[in-house]
Amino acid sequence: MTSDPLPKAAAKGTVSAVWGFALVAAVLIGIFSHPDRDGAWLSLSLAASVVIALCIQLATREKRGFVTRLASSVSGALVILAVATGAIYLIH
Structure with a gap:
């Protein structure tokens, strides 16, 4: 039994x-996080992105x-969070 490949739209x-x-996650961190904890939350959101991607x-x-x-x-998540890191640190 062979399965059809995943359609491009689904991929x-x-x-x-x-x-x-x-x-x-980046927007919420930028809005609600304390400036001393931004790096920790951004790292945690990258880890969560990896787990979510795997799932x-x-x-x-x-x-x-x-x-x-x-x-x-x-x-893509890494690039988004890297840009967000730079923006958050410029703002704070």
């Missing part, structure tokens, strides 16, 4: 969900493109 949705989480990609049960989708999810 993009799994990646963008992690990016969306990272963006929402989402494993939930698809599609092994074709797994590494590419996981790498895209995590690297």
